[in-house]
Every structure is written in C-alpha cells, then in structure tokens.
Amino acid sequence: MPYKRCRSFHCPSSIAYYLMTPRSIVLIGMMGAGKSSVGRCLQRRTGLARFDTDEIVSSKFGLSISEIFSTHGEGRFREVETQVLVELTAGEATIIVTGGGIVLREENVDLLKQLGTIVWLDADEETLFERVSRRSNRPLLQTEDPRTTFSEMSRARAPLYAKVADIRVDTSALTHDEVADVILRNVEELVTTRK
Numbered sequence: 001m002p003y004k005r006c007r008s009f010h011c012p013s014s015i016a017y018y019l020m021t022p023r024s025i026v027l028i029g030m031m032g033a034g035k036s037s038v039g040r041c042l043q044r045r046t047g048l049a050r051f052d053t054d055e056i057v058s059s060k061f062g063l064s065i066s067e068i069f070s071t072h073g074e075g076r077f078r079e080v081e082t083q084v085l086v087e088l089t090a091g092e093a094t095i096i097v098t099g100g101g102i103v104l105r106e107e108n109v110d111l112l113k114q115l116g117t118i119v120w121l122d123a124d125e126e127t128l129f130e131r132v133s134r135r136s137n138r139p140l141l142q143t144e145d146p147r148t149t150f151s152e153m154s155r156a157r158a159p160l161y162a163k164v165a166d167i168r169v170d171t172s173a174l175t176h177d178e179v180a181d182v183i184l185r186n187v188e189e190l191v192t193t194r195k
C-alpha cells in the first residue's frame with residue numbers, strides 16, 4: 001500500500017476537535033504502524049504541537065535510538081522514556097507519538113491515560129513487518145531471526161495495546177492521510193458522546 005504524503009490544511013473537524021477538548025491524541029502501536037508519519041499528518045491537519053517520545057529521548061542522550069540501546073542498554077532507554085512521559089504532563093491538547101514498547105511498563109500506561117485519547121495504530125503482522133524491514137534502525141530486531149522476534153513481540157504486546165486504547169485503527173490498507181481522517185472522526189465522536 002503506497003504511503004502518500006498528507007494534505008496540509010486545517011479541516012473543519014480538526015478545528016472543532018481543537019475547540020472541544022484540551023486532551024491530546026496519543027498514538028501507540030507496534031513499530032511499522034506509521035505512528036511518526038501519522039503524527040506529522042495530525043500535526044499539520046490540527047495545527048497542534050507534536051511530541052515524539054523517541055525524538056525527545058534521543059535528544060536527551062544526544063544519540064540515535066540504536067546508539068542508546070548499544071551504549072546504555074534497553075533498561076536505561078525505558079527509564080528515560082518514562083521520564084519523558086512524566087514531563088509531558090497533561091494541560092494543552094497536543095499530538096503525542098510514542099515508541100512501540102511504551103505500553104510495557106504499567107506506570108507508562110497510567111501516564112498515557114492522563115495525557116489524552118489513546119489511539120492504537122495497528123495493521124496485519126505481514127504489513128507491519130514489511131514496513132519495518134525497509135529500514136534497519138530497530139535495535140530490538142537485530143536478531144538472528146527478526147521475523148520471529150517481531151511476531152513474538154507483536155503477539156505479546158497486542159493485549160497491552162488493546163487494554164489501554166480508546167480507539168483502534170487498522171492501517172493496513174490506508175494512507176497516512178486516511179488514517180489521520182479516521183482518527184479525527186473517531187476522536188470527535190468520542191468527545192461529543194462524552195460531553
């Protein structure tokens with residue numbers, strides 16, 4: 001499925017969303033789900049600020065994610081990832097993009113819930129793996145059998161994503177822009193019904 005660039009304008013639904021809620025849109029999901037790209041689409045469409053936990057962790061260390069894993073280990077990465085969530089305290093509506101493993105820590109789940117509406121970007125496993133295989137920048141997939149590693153990770157995490165998500169979007173057959181459309185429509189509906 002081609003990943004098209006997203007439109008750049010403020011659609012009426014996104015403005016309505018902005019006016020109705022101070023809650024952020026928080027994107028979760030496996031590597032390859034399109035969180036970063038969809039996050040940028042949502043940023044353009046809504047005019048809201050975007051925070052990407054991987055980008056923030058990376059800038060704190062002054063290193064790429066791969067370098068953080070190889071130099072400091074996954075444990076240290078996870079600690080700083082949690083610290084970033086704590087710093088992203090709720091208050092104003094933003095777009096928050098998270099790393100695929102953010103749901104692994106129980107304390108992160110509570111922090112995510114405080115931040116806003118949680119959107120799980122999902123896709124069938126083949127599609128997800130095909131997308132991540134385009135780049136070799138995922139430290140957790142530097143194994144002898146990345147396909148099996150990915151499959152195990154995906155199966156272990158699916159229930160964690162499902163438990164915390166307010167909305168699930170199957171992105172398998174959608175462009176980034178279409179995913180953003182679905183998210184904005186769903187978030188607006190959710191906000192309206194909760195009013």
Ligand code: S3P
Nearest residue numbers: 030031054065099100101138139
């Ligand atoms: C990870 C996913 C990565 C990054 C790190 C760990 C994971 O982010 O946070 O490599 O545990 O799934 P993306 O989901 O943006 O690839």
